[in-house]
Amino acid sequence: MPPRVTLPPTDADARRIKRSRVVSYVLVVLAAVVFSMRPELFGDPQGQPAHALLHVWRIVVGVLFVVAALGVQVAVGVQWRKGLRRRALGDGDDGSEPAGNRAPGDR
Template structure:
């Protein structure tokens, strides 16, 4: 079995990869901002019974943003590899 050799990305693929990295970094930064929000931003927990719910949604939103950042990278990688396979099949 021949060793796997990955070709460098084409110009269009390189642009797509760069854009996906920027989007992923932005999503990770947003997740970090959401995670770093202090519960006091939502008001006094003694006077607002919804405080616990808002605090929980902060955690859920941060996790969703982090998973979305990972998903962007996975989708772009899969598309690039499938493009390489199609190009190899055409040859």
């Protein structure tokens, strides 16, 4: 089986990928901040009956931030792959003909 060649992203795709990385990094940093919060920040554990829920919510919110960061990367990756397939089939915005339909001398 021949190896697959992945084309470099277009300028628009490169900007989208860079923005998605920044968003993912911010979400991961927020998750780290939430995970690092100490229960003492929320007051005296004996004075609050629902203090145990603070531990659970801290973990749930941190995991949600991490899952959101992963979701951003997956969504952008899927969108980029769809664009590659569209351009490979000749349905791209540039109006070019797919490489397989050109004469060998034109490639």
